Amino acid sequence: AQTVTQSQPEMSVQEAETVTLSCTYDTSESDYYLFWYKQPPSRQMILVIRQEAYKQQNATENRFSVNFQKAAKSFSLKISDSQLGDAAMYFCAYRSAMNYGGSQGNLIFGKGTKLSVKP
């Protein structure tokens, strides 16, 4: 079974600085997707960034980028120029890319990292 581990329960960053959130995962599959989700106090799950395992290039979305190390099974999120609105819980998630009779596979989440942004 696949697992996702986030070893940093809490992180803090100064506004305008850069912070990196860590995530490792375990799988025997070769084709999968990795995600970072943001959950603000409203509890709405917001997709921040997605990485496809077969792509070597690291995904980037504006101030958010990932460092995907497939051999090491590591998937960290870098937030540049941190803003007060970035304060939230961040969840790393894994999803198989295999189709089983129409199933696209559920998401497997880590326990999350609570990010605080100091003004």
Place this chain on the structure above:
Amino acid sequence: NAGVMQNPRHLVRRRGQEARLRCSPMKGHSHVYWYRQLPEEGLKFMVYLQKENIIDESGMPKERFSAEFPKEGPSILRIQQVVRGDSAAYFCASSPFTWGRYNEQFFGPGTRLTVL
């Protein structure tokens, strides 16, 4: 195109009562996933449904929990005889489906269940 809708947003039940959580997927989406988030935890998969079919219920507790996604109407997650340990946020996500392509799951705002 309205997003995934869940209601109620907050639900309070006493121990032993039934809880019914509803999820209306985005228009055109025929796949629904239910997840549960216990306090201080990440989301855990419960069940995956297509219209009129349960595809994967490997994350559902064996007793008291059931889910359906009828041909017409929303998907329902039903918890019978609730206990305090059922207090959690329950999220629904929907996705379209096309063979051979990535299909994103879009999340609803969640229902927070409190069992007194």
